[in-house]
Amino acid sequence: MANRGVKKPKFREDFGVFVCEHVLNDNAKVLQVTRDLEGDWQFTCGDDAADETSDLHLLAVGELLQRDISLSDAVVLEPGQGIERAATYKDWDTFALEE
Numbered sequence: 001m002a003n004r005g006v007k008k009p010k011f012r013e014d015f016g017v018f019v020c021e022h023v024l025n026d027n028a029k030v031l032q033v034t035r036d037l038e039g040d041w042q043f044t045c046g047d048d049a050a051d052e053t054s055d056l057h058l059l060a061v062g063e064l065l066q067r068d069i070s071l072s073d074a075v076v077l078e079p080g081q082g083i084e085r086a087a088t089y090k091d092w093d094t095f096a097l098e099e
Contacts, residue, residue, distance in 0.1 A: 009075045013062030017041040021054040023064075030064060033074040034082035034097060043071065046084060 022028035022045040031046030042056065043064055064071050073092055074083055080099075083092040 010072060011061045011065065011075050013060065013065070015061045016058050017043055017061045017064070018056040019059045019064070020044040020047075020056060022047065024057045024059060027067075029088050030068060030071055031086070031088070032082060032084040033071065033077070035074075035077040035079050036097065037080050037099065039079045041074075043074075 018040065019030075019042070020028075023030055023043060028045040030043045032042075032044045034042045034044075036042070041061070043059075043061075061071075068088060070088070070092075077083065080097045082095050082097060084095065085092050
């Protein structure tokens with residue numbers, strides 16, 4: 001039976017999230033999404049070494065969703081959680097952030 005009247009949560013198109021340099025300037029695919037303990041969102045290419053040394057940039061999440069609608073799966077993350085995948089055609093794996 002359909003859940004009528006129950007809306008699936010979704011990002012506001014103009015909601016600001018942080019992205020790594022590669023996602024912003026090189027159109028790299030987003031392979032990791034985290035929601036830190038303060039509630040801030042990061043959408044990165046998943047290259048841990050590069051992501052730790054590169055600057056993060058603020059971007060409207062709607063721009064990312066236009067590139068890859070599967071990123072909308074992240075909306076259900078609680079603070080301190082993340083999702084990652086090996087490639088865009090792979091399923092997301094959930095993980096907990098270390099404090």
